[in-house]
Amino acid sequence: MVVLAKSLEDRIDESQKLGLQVIKESEDDRLMTLNVGPQHPGSGHFRFTVKVDGDYIVYADPDPGYVHRGEEKMCEYRNFIQNIPHLERPVIHDSTNITYSYSLAVEELVGIQVPRRGQFIRAIASELNRQVYTLYWLAIYGIFLGHSTMFMWPTGDRELFIDLLEALTGARVTHAFNIPGGVRNDIPNGFKDRCLRQIAYFEKRLKEYEDIFYNNPLLRQRTEGVGILTKEDAIKLGVTGSVLRASGIPYDIRKAEPYDIYNEIDFKVQYMKTGDSFARSYVPFLDMRESCHIMRQLLDKMPESGEVRSKLQPNPKGAPGEAYRRVESGRGALGYYIISDGTPKAYRVKISVGSFRNMLALPYLLVGAKLGDMPSIYWSLNYWPVEADR
Amino acid sequence: MNQSTENRSNSNFQSSSLAKSKTDTQAKNEPESSFEKKLVSEITSKFGDNVKVSYIRPLRMKIIVNQEYIVEIATFIRDSLGFDHAESVAGTDYPKDNKIEVIYHLGSYSRDDLAGHILALATHTSRDDARLPTLMNVFKSVEYHERETFEMLGVYFEGHNRNERFLLPEDWADIPPLRKEFRIKGR
Amino acid sequence: MASTPEEFRFGNFVGSLIWLILIVLIIISLVGLPIIFVILFYVPLPPVNGEILTPYLFLSMMVDPTRTLPIIKFLIHTHLFKLVVFPGFTFAALLAAATIFIERKFLAKMQLRVGPLYVGKVEGILQLAADGLKLISKEIIIPSGSDKPIFWASPVAFVAAAAAVTALIPVAPGWVVANISVGLLAVFAILGFFPLIALLFSWASNSKYPFIGGLRALHQMIAFEIPFFLSALSVVILAGSLNLTDIAKAQHPFWFIFFLPISAFVFFISSLAELERVPFDLPEAESEIVAGWLTETSGMIYGLLQLGTYVKLYALAALFVVLFLGGWAGPQIFPQELIPGYTGEKIYNPVTVNAIFWFTVKTFGVIMLFLLPRGINPRIRIDILLHTGWYKLIVLSFINMFVALALIYGGVLGPGGLLTR
Numbered sequence: 001m002v003v004l005a006k007s008l009e010d011r012i013d014e015s016q017k018l019g020l021q022v023i024k025e026s027e028d029d030r031l032m033t034l035n036v037g038p039q040h041p042g043s044g045h046f047r048f049t050v051k052v053d054g055d056y057i058v059y060a061d062p063d064p065g066y067v068h069r070g071e072e073k074m075c076e077y078r079n080f081i082q083n084i085p086h087l088e089r090p091v092i093h094d095s096t097n098i099t100y101s102y103s104l105a106v107e108e109l110v111g112i113q114v115p116r117r118g119q120f121i122r123a124i125a126s127e128l129n130r131q132v133y134t135l136y137w138l139a140i141y142g143i144f145l146g147h148s149t150m151f152m153w154p155t156g157d158r159e160l161f162i163d164l165l166e167a168l169t170g171a172r173v174t175h176a177f178n179i180p181g182g183v184r185n186d187i188p189n190g191f192k193d194r195c196l197r198q199i200a201y202f203e204k205r206l207k208e209y210e211d212i213f214y215n216n217p218l219l220r221q222r223t224e225g226v227g228i229l230t231k232e233d234a235i236k237l238g239v240t241g242s243v244l245r246a247s248g249i250p251y252d253i254r255k256a257e258p259y260d261i262y263n264e265i266d267f268k269v270q271y272m273k274t275g276d277s278f279a280r281s282y283v284p285f286l287d288m289r290e291s292c293h294i295m296r297q298l299l300d301k302m303p304e305s306g307e308v309r310s311k312l313q314p315n316p317k318g319a320p321g322e323a324y325r326r327v328e329s330g331r332g333a334l335g336y337y338i339i340s341d342g343t344p345k346a347y348r349v350k351i352s353v354g355s356f357r358n359m360l361a362l363p364y365l366l367v368g369a370k371l372g373d374m375p376s377i378y379w380s381l382n383y384w385p386v387e388a389d390r
Numbered sequence: 391m392n393q394s395t396e397n398r399s400n401s402n403f404q405s406s407s408l409a410k411s412k413t414d415t416q417a418k419n420e421p422e423s424s425f426e427k428k429l430v431s432e433i434t435s436k437f438g439d440n441v442k443v444s445y446i447r448p449l450r451m452k453i454i455v456n457q458e459y460i461v462e463i464a465t466f467i468r469d470s471l472g473f474d475h476a477e478s479v480a481g482t483d484y485p486k487d488n489k490i491e492v493i494y495h496l497g498s499y500s501r502d503d504l505a506g507h508i509l510a511l512a513t514h515t516s517r518d519d520a521r522l523p524t525l526m527n528v529f530k531s532v533e534y535h536e537r538e539t540f541e542m543l544g545v546y547f548e549g550h551n552r553n554e555r556f557l558l559p560e561d562w563a564d565i566p567p568l569r570k571e572f573r574i575k576g577r
Numbered sequence: 578m579a580s581t582p583e584e585f586r587f588g589n590f591v592g593s594l595i596w597l598i599l600i601v602l603i604i605i606s607l608v609g610l611p612i613i614f615v616i617l618f619y620v621p622l623p624p625v626n627g628e629i630l631t632p633y634l635f636l637s638m639m640v641d642p643t644r645t646l647p648i649i650k651f652l653i654h655t656h657l658f659k660l661v662v663f664p665g666f667t668f669a670a671l672l673a674a675a676t677i678f679i680e681r682k683f684l685a686k687m688q689l690r691v692g693p694l695y696v697g698k699v700e701g702i703l704q705l706a707a708d709g710l711k712l713i714s715k716e717i718i719i720p721s722g723s724d725k726p727i728f729w730a731s732p733v734a735f736v737a738a739a740a741a742v743t744a745l746i747p748v749a750p751g752w753v754v755a756n757i758s759v760g761l762l763a764v765f766a767i768l769g770f771f772p773l774i775a776l777l778f779s780w781a782s783n784s785k786y787p788f789i790g791g792l793r794a795l796h797q798m799i800a801f802e803i804p805f806f807l808s809a810l811s812v813v814i815l816a817g818s819l820n821l822t823d824i825a826k827a828q829h830p831f832w833f834i835f836f837l838p839i840s841a842f843v844f845f846i847s848s849l850a851e852l853e854r855v856p857f858d859l860p861e862a863e864s865e866i867v868a869g870w871l872t873e874t875s876g877m878i879y880g881l882l883q884l885g886t887y888v889k890l891y892a893l894a895a896l897f898v899v900l901f902l903g904g905w906a907g908p909q910i911f912p913q914e915l916i917p918g919y920t921g922e923k924i925y926n927p928v929t930v931n932a933i934f935w936f937t938v939k940t941f942g943v944i945m946l947f948l949l950p951r952g953i954n955p956r957i958r959i960d961i962l963l964h965t966g967w968y969k970l971i972v973l974s975f976i977n978m979f980v981a982l983a984l985i986y987g988g989v990l991g992p993g994g995l996l997t998r
Contacts, residue, residue: 032785042864055959065557070574072542073567077574144864146855146956152688212953218856219955235499238475238531249499257449257506324450324495324508326477337480337495352478352495360534371789372958375864389557 031058034371038066042144042375046385048362052371060366062359068389075349080106080316083346085176090353091387092173093136096122096129096165097329098387099178104259104325105336106180109318117306118182119260120298124195125168125177126327127295131202132161133330134284134291137382141281142213144375145222150213157205160198167191180316182309192299199292206289214282223278227365227377230275237361240354241332242287242382245271246279253328264301267294277373280380284330315344331355331382355388423448426507429471437463444512452493452510457522460513464494464528472501473509476525479535481543483570489514490543492522494532515545517569524550542568650924656754664748666740666888672940673887678705679941680948687952712880720873724781731778732874732881738770739885742892747822749905749932760821761813764896765806768851771889772798775860779870790869793959794860797850800966801857805847807974808840811981812900815990821896825904832903836984840977841901843970845946848893850966852886854947856954857962894943898936902943907935 031051037043045067051059071090075083087102088095100122107114114122135158142150162172167188169175177184213219229239234247244251250269254262270286272279318340326335332354339348358381365377426446433453434441440459444452455463467473473496482491494511498504515522524547525532539545540553544566547553555562565572617635638644652658659665678693682700685692693701719728745760745767747753757763772795779791813819815836816827834841850857861869868874874882898904911934915925957965984990 032789034785040867042867065555065559068557070567073572073574142955146858146862146864147954148684148855149688149952150955152690156689213955216954218957221961222955222958235474236530238477238497238529240477244499251499251505253506255505322452324510326508333477335477335495337478337493339482348480348482350478350480352480356534356538357477357531360531370958370960372859372862372865372960 036374042378044385045389046383048366048378050366050371050374055370055372057366057369057371057374060363062362064359064385064388066389067386071390072349072351075346077345079344080110080180080318080346081312083349084179085174087351088174088176089386090351090390091133091329091331091355091384093384094129094133094330095174096125096177097133097327098334099176100126100329101259101325101327101334101336102338103178103180104327105323105338106316106318108323108325109321109338109340110180110312110316111319112181112310112312114182114260115307115310116261117186117303118308118310120302121168121183121187121308122178123261123265124187124295124298124302125165125175125183127291127298128161128165128168128195129175130291130330131288132158132165134288135161137284137330137379137384138209138281141376141379144379145219147213147216147219150209153205153209153212157202160202164191164195164198167194179309181312182307184309186308192302195295195299199295203289203292206285206292209285214285220278222373223281223376223380224274224276226277226373227280227369227380228274228276229280229361229365233364234275234361237357237364239332239358239361239381241329241358242283243280243358243361243380244332245269246283247275248273253326253333257326259325259327261298265294265297267297277376277380280382281376284382317342317344318346326352329354331358331384331387333357351390353387353390354382355384356390358383359388425503426451429507429509432471433463433467436466444510449506450508450510452512454512454514457513457515460511461523461525461528464511464525467496467509467511468528471498471509472504473498474500474529475531476529476535477508479532479539481539481545481568483517483543483568485517485570488517490517490520490545492539492543492545494525494529496529520545521548522546523548526550542566544569646924659752659754660744664746664752665744665754668748669740669743669888669891670884672891672937673884674705676887676890676944676948677883678702679945680951683945683948684952709880712877715876717876717878718873720783722783723873724783727777727781728878731774731781732878732885735771735774735778735885736881736888738767738774739888739892741767743888743895745821746892746895746899747825747904748895748936749929750822750826752929752933753822756820756822759819761809761819761824761900764821765802765809768805769802771851775870782870782873784873786866786868786872787870789866790860790862790872793862793866794853794870796959797853797857797859797962797966800963801847801850801970804843804966804970804974805851807971807978808837808843808847809900811837811840811974811978814978814981814985821899822904825899825906828903829906832901832906834901836990837901837977837981839973839980841897843974843977844897844900846965846970848897849947849950850962852890852893852947854890855951856957858956859959859962862956890944890947891940894940894947895936897943898939902939905932905936907931907938910934 031053034050034052035047036050037047038045046062046064047066048060048062050057069089071087074086078086083102084099088099091098103122135154139151139154139158142148142154165175166172168191169177169184229237229243229247231248234244234249239247240251248271250271252269253259254265254267255269267290270283270290272283272286318338320340320342322337322339324335324337326333328334333352334354335352337348337350337352338346341347361381362378362383365381366374369377423446426448430443430446430451430453434443437455437459440456441463442454444454446452475497477495477497480493480495482493484491491512491514496509496511498507513522520543522545524536526536526547526549533550534556536547536550537552537554537556540547540550541556541558541562558567613635617631634644638648653663661667681704682692684690693704695701696707697703719725742764744754745757745764747756755763775794776791779787779794782788812824812833815833816824818824818827853860859869861871866872871879871882909927909931911927911931913927
């Protein structure tokens with residue numbers, strides 16, 4: 001906590017000497033409580049209470065739950081296949097990745113292998129969806145900092161990736177594409193060329209993003225040195241994803257625990273060492289660039305033909321036991337802990353999402369920051385309120 | 391039901407993709423999951439019978455401990471083994487055995503060789519008087535997870551600073567929703 | 578019995594229109610014309626151009642419209658016309674409306690959008706009118722516990738203050754509403770009202786976010802008003818006058834921006850801050866304090882504040898033109914006679930029209946420069962803003978003041994200088 005007024009008693013004594021009527025002021029009267037969200041333009045489906053002393057935030061308390069759907073409870077009532085469409089609701093912009101680790105965990109329980117071509121298509125869809133999510137995130141980060149062009153450009157370029165995903169999966173946002181055993185369908189004709197063209201275009205655009213946004217001196221002034229999360233604190237708070245990598249820990253599930261095809265892909269884990277708001281906003285950008293690189297390799301190495309899905313029995317039963325599988329989503333590690341009791345329905349599903357873990361860092365970073373830094377700290381945490389609530 | 395969880399045989403996993411990725415990344419001539427066994431044996435040698443090993447698989451380990459020793463064992467895991475954060479805290483309700491199992495999935499950022507490993511630290515408490523000591527002082531990262539477990543399963547974490555509502559509506563006046571006797575309407 | 582709608586027939590429609598026109602004509606001839614004649618007979622009217630307005634003259638005007646020219650000429654030289662129409666409020670408001678439209682299209686082009694497109698067929702030209710109608714028709718919500726008189730009065734005062742600034746701006750030689758000898762001082766005095774209005778309004782709103790926004794507006798404007806004055810001071814040193822017409826005339830061969838580029842820069846930055854435009858839109862920072870001091874506005878209260886903001890934008894751009902870009906100066910491009918061989922009463926003055934043209938062109942150029950940062954910059958933080966205002970811009974404006982003094986004492990400019998004509 002920031003130290004407040006030096007002494008209230010002193011001031012009261014002064015006014016008594018002057019013969020004024022004293023209204024006793026408490027520490028809380030000095031502070032103004034601001035309710036950020038859920039109607040605030042800078043919050044999303046989320047509320048946090050901040051108390052400000054002048055321009056400094058002295059207290060912050062997140063209050064999620066406005067979009068809590070009880071996904072974990074719902075999973076206990078549906079069988080493994082029925083769960084997929086509703087499980088992608090928490091983060092529809094990253095819907096392939098949130099069903100990816102679910103599929104991995106169910107495959108482990110059911111004991112099936114994904115065909116090689118299916119693994120590649122999964123990874124392509126996952127990378128495309130990561131771009132979609134990160135562009136959306138970047139657009140909101142832009143408008144949170146008052147940069148309206150950075151809102152429009154990523155939103156526009158995101159459309160192109162959505163078109164690609166639509167060609168691949170048939171749906172624009174909620175794909176339900178990953179299923180236990182592989183993917184729903186094969187890639188359409190000409191998809192590879194279209195994808196490569198889009199990647200080439202997008203890499204050009206990324207340079208423009210960097211010029212207008214990340215190299216803007218006003219942005220740097222505003223975000224550098226703001227809300228620093230040190231390496232030790234990042235480990236202690238257990239943050240994940242870009243927030244962790246911005247604090248100097250090159251940790252990526254795709255490298256740490258390569259799932260499916262990722263151990264054949266050559267890529268670097270992007271990280272920065274400063275741990276400030278700028279680094280947290282720049283790491284996803286670097287990830288997008290690296291993701292283009294990964295997608296090129298995936299398209300290059302993908303087998304020309306083959307099965308995309310291994311056959312499942314109509315109502316698959318999991319072997320009694322449990323599985324915990326993770327993937328790297330747009331917001332970091334996304335894990336599913338599934339306990340099966342041998343029936344077609346899961347006994348317990350726990351979704352460990354990156355947003356929920358990153359939320360713990362929010363009050364720590366906000367306290368002591370200025371009110372003007374609130375949006376840049378909040379959104380740089382790569383926090384998706386709907387995902388955190390599940 | 392819970393026994394079957396623990397009796398999960400290792401052979402099921404030979405075919406899984408997890409085992410495959412493991413053999414690709416680690417040295418191939420090494421016996422399966424010997425590193426994990428070594429890790430777990432460090433805990434069992436220190437705490438003996440208080441730790442029950444549930445399973446050891448490539449990259450995944452699960453130990454079940456008694457709730458009296460959980461803080462001590464968690465501190466040992468943090469300080470000596472290098473698992474420095476909790477990824478999730480999952481509570482599971484077992485009405486047949488009249489107990490609630492709380493699992494801490496612990497991971498490590500500081501040790502590179504533990505990057506893909508998850509140590510599941512499980513403990514049990516009675517359903518009627520669900521109380522557990524908090525691990526907040528050992529792993530700071532469990533703060534919100536434990537708070538969520540409190541409201542979803544009604545497990546009171548002793549020593550936790552805020553055992554209160556988190557995700558549910560402010561006027562929630564029903565039993566904790568992840569307990570098995572809570573039924574979704576119409577299902 | 579349920580009423581059935583009558584079948585539409587075009588003939589009926591035209592017929593009803595003709596009936597309407599007939600009725601209007603009858604009412605005019607039976608009521609309107611007698612009233613006019615009564616006024617013309619019994620009310621003494623001022624002589625126009627040596628002639629007294631008589632019914633005969635009035636009737637002859639209907640036959641020969643050129644005879645109305647003296648009256649028009651008389652009218653456009655009255656104070657009321659200058660105040661209300663040109664170069665006063667209507668001119669400023671029209672330019673402000675054009676600015677809003679151009680801003681939307683210009684930003685849309687920068688951001689790979691289309692902007693307003695459908696209203697009015699041609700590139701959404703009527704979008705602004707539609708928005709205005711919408712604002713007028715919306716309910717004005719007054720927050721409970723607000724200070725109602727101040728809440729109502731502030732938007733009006735805001736527009737009035739903005740319009741008062743435009744009254745001091747000379748658009749062409751002789752075309753200024755108030756040609757006072759301390760014009761520049763008056764401009765600054767009126768600009769000092771804006772933070773007060775913002776603070777009063779935010780206080781009257783009885784809400785936290787507007788209050789923070791109002792305080793931010795106050796801080797920001799105080800921090801930037803001093804470099805604002807100082808940068809204009811070097812212009813005053815060179816021109817030797819506070820009268821804006823004199824200042825514009827003093828830049829006859831060389832505009833002041835060539836001698837005082839740093840002052841112009843400081844003036845431009847300070848104007849951005851005065852206008853609360855990106856990157857200085859802290860008082861309205863959306864993601865931090867909802868909409869700042871405009872949070873509780875609704876309906877036409879919001880409309881008036883927006884109108885005032887854009888009129889103010891025009892006023893400051895025009896002030897920049899007068900102080901640094903030589904006012905209305907520019908090459909004569911309009912012909913001496915609009916209709917060759919016409920010998921009657923002349924209302925067309927080529928010099929004035931030329932001046933107005935160049936003034937408007939320059940003003941729009943500066944307005945475009947004001948709009949540009951919105952597309953490329955994020956918002957800055959209050960401490961950086963205060964630091965910029967107090968530490969950097971004040972020092973910068975002093976640099977050019979010494980340049981101005983050196984130019985005067987070195988005999989380059991000023992009375993009898995090398996470059997003075």
